Amino acid sequence: MPLGLLFQGFRRRPPQRILPAAKPLRQRYDVVIIGGGGHGLATAYYLAKDHGIRNVAVLEKGYLAGGNTARNTAIVRSNYLTVEGVAFYAESVSLFANLSHELDFNIMYSERGHLTLAHTDAAVRTARWRAEVNKHLGVNSELIGPEEIARICPRLNLSRHARYPILAALYHPPGAIVRHDAVAWGYAAAAARLGVDIHVRTEVTGIATEGNRAIGVETSRGAILADKVAIAAAGHSSVLAAMAGVRLPLQSHPLQALVSEPVKPVLDCVVMSNTIHAYISQSDKGELVIGAGTDAYTSYTQRGALHINTHTLDAICELFPNFRRMRMLRNWGGIVDVTPDRSPIIAKTQVPGLYVNCGWGTGGFKATPGSAHVFAWTIARDEPHPINAPFTLERFRDGHLIDEAAAAAVAH
Amino acid sequence: MLLIECPYCGERPELEFVYGGQAHIARPRQPAEVSAQQWADYLYRRDNTRGVHAERWRHTHGCGRFFNALRDTTTDHFLATYKVGEVRR
Numbered sequence: 458m459p460l461g462l463l464f465q466g467f468r469r470r471p472p473q474r475i476l477p478a479a480k481p482l483r484q485r486y487d488v489v490i491i492g493g494g495g496h497g498l499a500t501a502y503y504l505a506k507d508h509g510i511r512n513v514a515v516l517e518k519g520y521l522a523g524g525n526t527a528r529n530t531a532i533v534r535s536n537y538l539t540v541e542g543v544a545f546y547a548e549s550v551s552l553f554a555n556l557s558h559e560l561d562f563n564i565m566y567s568e569r570g571h572l573t574l575a576h577t578d579a580a581v582r583t584a585r586w587r588a589e590v591n592k593h594l595g596v597n598s599e600l601i602g603p604e605e606i607a608r609i610c611p612r613l614n615l616s617r618h619a620r621y622p623i624l625a626a627l628y629h630p631p632g633a634i635v636r637h638d639a640v641a642w643g644y645a646a647a648a649a650r651l652g653v654d655i656h657v658r659t660e661v662t663g664i665a666t667e668g669n670r671a672i673g674v675e676t677s678r679g680a681i682l683a684d685k686v687a688i689a690a691a692g693h694s695s696v697l698a699a700m701a702g703v704r705l706p707l708q709s710h711p712l713q714a715l716v717s718e719p720v721k722p723v724l725d726c727v728v729m730s731n732t733i734h735a736y737i738s739q740s741d742k743g744e745l746v747i748g749a750g751t752d753a754y755t756s757y758t759q760r761g762a763l764h765i766n767t768h769t770l771d772a773i774c775e776l777f778p779n780f781r782r783m784r785m786l787r788n789w790g791g792i793v794d795v796t797p798d799r800s801p802i803i804a805k806t807q808v809p810g811l812y813v814n815c816g817w818g819t820g821g822f823k824a825t826p827g828s829a830h831v832f833a834w835t836i837a838r839d840e841p842h843p844i845n846a847p848f849t850l851e852r853f854r855d856g857h858l859i860d861e862a863a864a865a866a867v868a869h
Numbered sequence: 870m871l872l873i874e875c876p877y878c879g880e881r882p883e884l885e886f887v888y889g890g891q892a893h894i895a896r897p898r899q900p901a902e903v904s905a906q907q908w909a910d911y912l913y914r915r916d917n918t919r920g921v922h923a924e925r926w927r928h929t930h931g932c933g934r935f936f937n938a939l940r941d942t943t944t945d946h947f948l949a950t951y952k953v954g955e956v957r958r
Binding site for chain 1: 870871883884887888890905906909910912913914915916917918919922924940942943944945
């Protein structure tokens, strides 16, 4: 070991504070963002950076990034099915790739390659379709056969005698893993440097309106006036929007994930299967990170039923027989807000001055930068960016649904 | 896993049931005469209640019948189950 490094290791330095110190609550802000997760913090950052709106508050009822930002499986990909969906996630992936530099904060972006397994003719057809849409839009995806799959992921059980043999896969090389907490912390620190106020333990209890217009919020720490109020609260979006009389087409479901004990590197790509429901990757720490499914019923409990996890683990053991003796370390649940067409809503509402970014369902984390970027645009200019123009509330009335059920990670 | 009381069969594990969404929603009697917004509301908008929620369940792997239930979505605790056609408890 070089002596210099050893010297650095023993040097005593006060710990560096990542997040900004708490500030007093002001009585008025230009924009109040409800929800201090990745989406809310990133929206504040882009409002300040791209649109020069710095008198912004982010209100979080718990601690920073303690909701779905901390509860996802930290995977980033853009291999969606619809033109609108691909455009969205592709922008997100490209923003993610440069985010460590932009925020001056290491988000540990790690490109792994992403395999979506196809076990049926219908799934092969969808994979082929997605590959073609992706290539057409400049996103790197292709349909590959068992030989190529074996080369990329040799531990997969490619036997013809499996219960659901693997026929092919959609391979998406840019698929990546990111340290999810760091995304939120990086955005929080960068936004605070630009003048944004971040208030934790500040629960919004009401949205104030005058005439039909949103003019501020009531919080557990007092009232705040604001020109614009933006909701980025994932599973609780319905509850908040209802405070202003807005009824959203959302259903909130528990979504679970679990991790194993940490082991040496055994899996360097991300593997998912919609048919038998498995989603697995290995974190930098060595844990196998497994995404389970949603419970069928609506719930705000942030936990789900054990049989959902068991079902996923059955599928994992079928795909990776040598993981059968792995022990699971912990599991948890988040609350995801699911729309009827599995695509998000990033739009104005019928209440002027009230904006919503919701309906991300099971795919919100990977959209964080792209979603926040266009949400900030929508708030600042009071009109949608071309990328989120199709993702309105009115699409349900007008029949312009954007069906992403086939490409969502979890078969809802 | 939830333990659900079917009004016909008694308490059974959740695996025997299928969730059927919010209860007490009536299809517009004349679909052709309602506006696009009203039809979209009927199709897509639900209460998504945080608290006591009236919902449908079907005892698929049992008697096969639909029934209604009141469940607290903050605890997943069932407060009551009752037959279709009965008023909300």
